[in-house]
Amino acid sequence: MNVLVTGARGYIGRAVAHRLADAGHAVVGFDLAPLVEEGPLHTASSIRQLVGDVRDEEGLTQTLQDHAVDAVVHLAGKIVVSESVTEPLAYWDHNVGGGIALLKAMVAADVRQIVFSSSAAVYGEVAPEPIAEQHRREPMNPYGRTKLTMEWMLEDLDRAGAVHYVALRYFNAAGAVPGVTVERHHPETHLIPNALTAAASGRPLKIFGSDYDTGDGTAMRDYVHVGDLADAHRVALDHLAQGGASLALNVATGLGYTVAEVVASLERALGRPVPTVAADRRPGDPPLLIGRGTAIREHLGWVPAHPDLDDITKSAVAAHRP
Numbered sequence: 001m002n003v004l005v006t007g008a009r010g011y012i013g014r015a016v017a018h019r020l021a022d023a024g025h026a027v028v029g030f031d032l033a034p035l036v037e038e039g040p041l042h043t044a045s046s047i048r049q050l051v052g053d054v055r056d057e058e059g060l061t062q063t064l065q066d067h068a069v070d071a072v073v074h075l076a077g078k079i080v081v082s083e084s085v086t087e088p089l090a091y092w093d094h095n096v097g098g099g100i101a102l103l104k105a106m107v108a109a110d111v112r113q114i115v116f117s118s119s120a121a122v123y124g125e126v127a128p129e130p131i132a133e134q135h136r137r138e139p140m141n142p143y144g145r146t147k148l149t150m151e152w153m154l155e156d157l158d159r160a161g162a163v164h165y166v167a168l169r170y171f172n173a174a175g176a177v178p179g180v181t182v183e184r185h186h187p188e189t190h191l192i193p194n195a196l197t198a199a200a201s202g203r204p205l206k207i208f209g210s211d212y213d214t215g216d217g218t219a220m221r222d223y224v225h226v227g228d229l230a231d232a233h234r235v236a237l238d239h240l241a242q243g244g245a246s247l248a249l250n251v252a253t254g255l256g257y258t259v260a261e262v263v264a265s266l267e268r269a270l271g272r273p274v275p276t277v278a279a280d281r282r283p284g285d286p287p288l289l290i291g292r293g294t295a296i297r298e299h300l301g302w303v304p305a306h307p308d309l310d311d312i313t314k315s316a317v318a319a320h321r322p
């Protein structure tokens, strides 16, 4: 299939574009920033790279037509939860404004299948047990609300017969795929890259919250290896191509690790300590976020190949360049 991947320069987008190209799809990568800046995207050079803005409906319609696109994987967006609290309009603009422009372009170009990067942030305050897809969606921050709004829009379009979709609710993407992607954001707010920077620089890693009800007091998350996450997009596209029904699915391992456990695992992989300092809880951060991964196994046959935390941290350590 010809697949447009928006946000293809990003941490997860690079892994997705590669995985789809490896599976034989003709991939068109699309991102605000030039992809080459981050190094060549695919050794086989089978990924076309376009610079553009998903808010540009006309440009996108042209791109979809020019490249005879069959399906879209939509990862482009703004992703920093704390920033979404202080700059909500930018989040609504890129994540929802961009989503509307993209969906209008898809309908105009008669492209009817989309895999959308949703997030565990759609759930908000959660129970201690792994969250299933039916859990109440009540996001705690503007970032999560923009993701939920996109899900609502996709549900409406599906009911109207305009598009079919798979919304993948990622839990925490982590780790690296050698030569393909390394976790790096601007600004960086994610635990593993920040811990590796702390270990390299000696400047302590801030641990946000040490009084959560999680055993050791630090926040608990479900870490999904970025290579496994990329593969979920491949199987989601196959499902849509075979005429499968629209779905919203967790991409989760069902395993929870605390911040302190992740730091300890990184220390084992590095063979040296990661300096840390306790800091206040961050606004919008839930204490724990663990997903039930059984529905994606049932519907798409996806199971994580690398659910083990030490595998994830080892891959991050091997690929990290401060």
Ligand SMILES: NC(=O)c1ccc[n+]([C@@H]2O[C@H](COP(=O)([O-])OP(=O)(O)OC[C@H]3O[C@@H](n4cnc5c(N)ncnc54)[C@H](O)[C@@H]3O)[C@@H](O)[C@H]2O)c1
Pocket (backbone or CB within 6 Å): 006, 007, 008, 009, 010, 011, 012, 013, 030, 031, 032, 033, 052, 053, 054, 055, 074, 075, 076, 077, 078, 079, 094, 098, 117, 118, 119, 120, 169, 170, 171, 172, 173, 174, 184, 185
């Ligand atoms: N990283 C995680 O753990 C995680 C968890 C849940 C959901 N997600 C979602 O996955 C997607 C990818 O996340 P990531 O970690 O790779 O982030 P990232 O910041 O590395 O990648 C996002 C990419 O989108 C591009 N982009 C932003 N606005 C755009 C626009 N208007 N037009 C075109 N391109 C635009 C950026 O340039 C960037 O390359 C996002 O939608 C994010 O919300 C990520």
